[in-house]
Amino acid sequence: MSGAVIGLLLVAAVGVPLFVVVGGLAMLGYQSEDIELSVLVIEMSGVFSEPALAAIPQFTFAGYLMAESGTPNRLVKVARASVGWLPGGLAIQAVIACAFFTAFTGASGITIIALGGLLFPILLKEGFPEKFSLGLLTSGGSLGLLFPPSLPVILYAIVAGVEVDDLFQAALVPGIILVAFMAAYSAFVAVRTEEVKRIPFEMSELIAAIKEARWELPLPVIILWGIYGGWLTVNEAATLTVLIVLVVECLLYKDISLTKDLARITTKSAVLIGAILMILGVAKGLSDAMTIAGIPDAILEYIQSNVDSRIGFLIALNIFLLIVGCLLDIFSAIIVVVPLILPLAQQYGVNPLHLGVIFLANLEIGYMTPPVGMNLFLSAFRFRRPLPTLYLASIPFITVLLAALLVITYVPELSLWFLDTPE
Amino acid sequence: MSDTTPRDFIDKIDGAIARGEAFMLVAVLATMIGLATLQLILRKFFSSGFEWADVVVRQMVLWVGFVGGAHATYLGRHIAIDAVSKLLGPKRAAWLRVFNCIIAAVVTGILLVVSYNYVVAERGEFFSALGTEDSEAGSIESWPFDTIMPFAFAAIVFHFVVAAKNHLLVAIGKREAPAEEVEA
Numbered sequence: 001m002s003g004a005v006i007g008l009l010l011v012a013a014v015g016v017p018l019f020v021v022v023g024g025l026a027m028l029g030y031q032s033e034d035i036e037l038s039v040l041v042i043e044m045s046g047v048f049s050e051p052a053l054a055a056i057p058q059f060t061f062a063g064y065l066m067a068e069s070g071t072p073n074r075l076v077k078v079a080r081a082s083v084g085w086l087p088g089g090l091a092i093q094a095v096i097a098c099a100f101f102t103a104f105t106g107a108s109g110i111t112i113i114a115l116g117g118l119l120f121p122i123l124l125k126e127g128f129p130e131k132f133s134l135g136l137l138t139s140g141g142s143l144g145l146l147f148p149p150s151l152p153v154i155l156y157a158i159v160a161g162v163e164v165d166d167l168f169q170a171a172l173v174p175g176i177i178l179v180a181f182m183a184a185y186s187a188f189v190a191v192r193t194e195e196v197k198r199i200p201f202e203m204s205e206l207i208a209a210i211k212e213a214r215w216e217l218p219l220p221v222i223i224l225w226g227i228y229g230g231w232l233t234v235n236e237a238a239t240l241t242v243l244i245v246l247v248v249e250c251l252l253y254k255d256i257s258l259t260k261d262l263a264r265i266t267t268k269s270a271v272l273i274g275a276i277l278m279i280l281g282v283a284k285g286l287s288d289a290m291t292i293a294g295i296p297d298a299i300l301e302y303i304q305s306n307v308d309s310r311i312g313f314l315i316a317l318n319i320f321l322l323i324v325g326c327l328l329d330i331f332s333a334i335i336v337v338v339p340l341i342l343p344l345a346q347q348y349g350v351n352p353l354h355l356g357v358i359f360l361a362n363l364e365i366g367y368m369t370p371p372v373g374m375n376l377f378l379s380a381f382r383f384r385r386p387l388p389t390l391y392l393a394s395i396p397f398i399t400v401l402l403a404a405l406l407v408i409t410y411v412p413e414l415s416l417w418f419l420d421t422p423e
Numbered sequence: 424m425s426d427t428t429p430r431d432f433i434d435k436i437d438g439a440i441a442r443g444e445a446f447m448l449v450a451v452l453a454t455m456i457g458l459a460t461l462q463l464i465l466r467k468f469f470s471s472g473f474e475w476a477d478v479v480v481r482q483m484v485l486w487v488g489f490v491g492g493a494h495a496t497y498l499g500r501h502i503a504i505d506a507v508s509k510l511l512g513p514k515r516a517a518w519l520r521v522f523n524c525i526i527a528a529v530v531t532g533i534l535l536v537v538s539y540n541y542v543v544a545e546r547g548e549f550f551s552a553l554g555t556e557d558s559e560a561g562s563i564e565s566w567p568f569d570t571i572m573p574f575a576f577a578a579i580v581f582h583f584v585v586a587a588k589n590h591l592l593v594a595i596g597k598r599e600a601p602a603e604e605v606e607a
Contacts, residue, residue, distance in 0.1 A: 011526050014519060015508050017501035019492070020527040023534060037533070038541040045569050048485035051477075054459065057487050061452065236466070239459040263449050267494070270448040274491020275501050281488065329502045377505070 004028055019275075022332055023282035029289025043288050044281035047335075050158050051235065057273045058238035059149050062245045063105030064269035066216075067114035069255035074213040075100060076118055081209040085201035088190030090126045092183045094119045094136055099144030099179050100220070104241075110272075112141040112378040120383060127195030134383060135393035136186065139401065141375040142367040143182060145330075146175030146360055149223055149241065152330050154234055155280075156356045159338045164234045165227055170353040170415040174361060174408040181404040182397065215248040276331050283335035296340050303344055313348040314358070314409050317341065321359060325366015326373045333363055350412075357415045361408050365401050368394045437585040440578055441497040447490050455483035482568035489575035496582040517594035524587035528580050535576035542569050 005028060012021040026040050047053070066072075079093035086092055097119065101111045116137045123133040145152055148168045157164040190196045210217065223241060226232030232240065249256045256262060290296065307313050324333050338359065345355040368375045370391040379390050408414060430438070458476045465472040495501050508516040545566040592598035 011523065013504060013507065014523065015503050015505045016523045016526050017496075017503045019501060020530045024530045027530075027533065037537045038544075041534070041538045041541045041572060045485065045565065045572065048488060049481045049565075051481065054455070054480050054484050057452065057484060058456065058459065061456075235459070236463050239456065239463050242456055243460060263445075266449045266452050267445045270452055270487055270491040271495045271498060271500050272491075273487055274489070274493070275495040277484070277488030278492035278495070279502060327504075332502075 018329065018332060019278040019282050022279060022286050022336070026282055026285035026289050029286060029293060033289070033292050035289075035292065039288070040282070040285040043285040047281050047284040048277070052154055052158050052164055052233075055149070055154055055234045055238035056151050056276065057270070058235075058242050059104065059151060060273050060276075061266065061269045062238070062241045063101075063110060064265050064272075065242075065245045065249050065256060066101075066104060067110050068261065068265050069249040070253060071213075071216055071249070071255075072097070072101065072115050072118050074209070074216060076115070076122070077209040078206075078213050078217065080199070081202065081206040084199045086187065087198065088183075088187035088196070089198060090123060090196075091128060091132075091136055091186030091190060094123060095140055095143065095179060095182045095186060098137070098140030099147065099175075102140075102142060102144035103147035103150050103220075111144075112137060112375060112382050116141075116379065116382045126197050127193065128190070129193060131389075131393045132189055132193075132396075134379065134385060134390060135395075135397045136182075137383075138375050138379040138390055138394045139182070139368045139397035141378060142364045143179060144175070145364045146171035146178065146357065148220075148227055149234070149237060151276075152334060152360055152363070153356075155331060155334050156338065156360060159334055160342055160352050160356060162352050162356065165230070167353055167356050168227060169418050171357050171360065173414045173417065174357045177407060177414065178361065178364070178401060178404045181400050185397070185400045215252050219244055219248075279329070279332045280335055283332045287336050287339045290336075291339065296343055299340055300344055300347065304347065307348075310348045310350070311410075313344070314350070317345075317358065318362060318405065318409060321362035322366055322369060325363040326369035326371075327366075329374065330360075330363045330367070334359075351416055351419075353419075354412045354415045358405075358409050361405050365398060365405060368398060370394070433585055433588065437497065437582060440581065441494060444490050444494040444497065444578065448487065448494060451483050451486045451490065455480055455487065458483075482565065485568055486571050489571050493575045493578040493582065496579045496586075499586065513600040514594055514596070517590045517600060520590040521587050521594055524583045524590060528583035528587065531576055531579045531583060535573055535580055538569075538576055539573040542566060542573055545569060 005025060008021050008024045008028070012018060023040070026043075027037055030037055030039055075097050076093065079097045080090065083089050083092045083096065094115075097115055098111050101115055105111060105114075120133055120137060123136070124130060128136075144150070153167055153171055154164055156162075157167045190198075219241065222244070223232075223237050226237050226240065227234060250258050250262070256265065303313070303316070307316055321337075324337055328336070341355070341359075342352065345352065350358075367373050370376060371387075373394075376387060376390045376394065379385070380387050458480050462472050462476050462480070492501075508519050511519060549564055549566055589598065593600045
């Protein structure tokens with residue numbers, strides 16, 4: 001039994017798809033408890049009937065439509081015209097564009113592919129050092145993960161049993177803090193680098209850029225207003241986003257041809273949806289098998305006898321989650337790890353919403369953490385640079401984001417300000 | 424698989440299955456978005472909606488997940504920690520991939536059998552309950568939707584076996600290693 005578990009973990013490290021590994025582990029878990037394997041299939045079928053899950057395919061599809069259209073280009077123009085005049089403005093522009101895009105495409109790595117190629121030459125041309133630009137875009141690939149309508153936030157809420165709207169609200173300020181830390185660091189580098197040019201602010205350029213992107217810019221506002229205002233459920237917001245994006249990209253801008261491109265983009269996005277949902281299904285089974293085997297209780301007991309303060313628990317949690325973040329993808333991490341840490345956090349008086357924010361911010365950083373953070377591989381592909389170069393390039397950004405993470409973790413009010421009794 | 428790669432009969436069957444999957448994905452996603460749109464309009468403008476539509480949308484998520492998962496297998500796009508094979512030369516990487524695909528085919532093969540038995544049992548329960556007090560009139564049964572699971576697992580197993588065969592051809596030098604694609 002334990003041999004088979006170790007075997008599966010080893011094959012995961014050499015490239016067997018994670019859904020196969022997690023599914024195999026779940027089956028071993030059930031078998032060791034003498035439970036029929038069909039329970040895994042029931043769990044898989046069950047996880048798909050979670051009402052909020054229907055938002056995932058719809059937002060992913062909308063994200064792909066935007067990635068394949070002229071949205072990245074128009075977005076970059078608006079960001080450049082509005083913040084390009086600041087010190088490090090072009091880097092800040094990149095940070096904002098990446099955050100916007102990641103929120104809509106849900107940390108699927110599509111940001112690096114869709115925006116990286118566009119922003120990398122701009123940053124180099126404006127005098128930013130290559131190493132800085134690579135690091136910025138690699139870490140920018142998961143920035144924005146805390147903003148609506150990010151898929152990991154929705155998924156966390158489903159698994160932890162908290163309200164999606166509440167979690168989006170809790171994640172808003174921490175999300176802004178992460179972006180602000182990145183922007184501040186970029187400005188700092190820009191000021192110290194002589195070659196970096198600053199572009200003067202031109203009202204006419206800003207108006208032209210906004211005019212060009214006028215159909216897309218209201219989208220985040222509609223979604224934020226809809227979800228926070230209680231006017232739309234997350235599913236309805238997802239449907240509305242798809243409709244708006246379809247009309248805008250296919251009929252107004254005509255960037256996407258209804259006959260030539262739509263089917264291809266649909267299939268492409270469905271492949272990502274499939275890859276995510278398959279992991280999700282088997283991860284639910286693994287989580288269930290671990291609960292039956294009493295693993296969460298055992299962990300709880302162990303931690304309780306070794307960690308006696310809330311701060312101690314939070315430090316241990318941060319370290320643990322960073323390791324998880326660079327080993328597992330965010331979707332399986334949520335399903336497998338959240339049920340393990342939720343009872344622990346409650347024991348130490350950590351609010352489940354705050355825990356969600358800590359969890360997601362940690363995994364956001366885990367995405368760019370060497371040696372196996374997913375963003376590093378995507379950047380290596382996209383910019384054709386060896387992995388060690390990207391490791392070095394991302395280290396300053398990881399440090400900056402870790403500082404932001406500490407703030408988010410140890411000041412719970414930043415996440416819980418909107419509750420009547422923030423604790 | 425790119426158009427320039429030589430294809431044998433088995434590859435052609437594999438490709439045909441993949442085209443079927445792609446067609447289904449478009450149809451299912453379109454149905455899902457269509458129904459969700461209908462519900463949105465009915466709810467917001469007419470304060471009504473169909474109860475069954477919500478159920479069908481949720482079941483469509485299951486279908487997109489499984490058919491998408493099968494298609495991701497065909498395209499080799501499942502989420503995996505693929506660092507080791509990138510450090511090896513093309514032939515050694517191909518051997519490693521043969522090994523990985525076989526492991527994956529075995530595990531998903533078990534899931535195929537388990538999901539097939541589950542759906543057959545579920546269907547049996549439904550028919551034996553028909554006409555008795557246990558049957559709920561007008562409710563939507565989930566087993567017809569669940570039948571996608573064994574079909575998708577069958578496609579997944581087949582795609583893994585074909586991929587193992589193709590990596591083996593690369594490993595023994597009978598076929599060129601395919602060029603690496605950049606795609607998120």
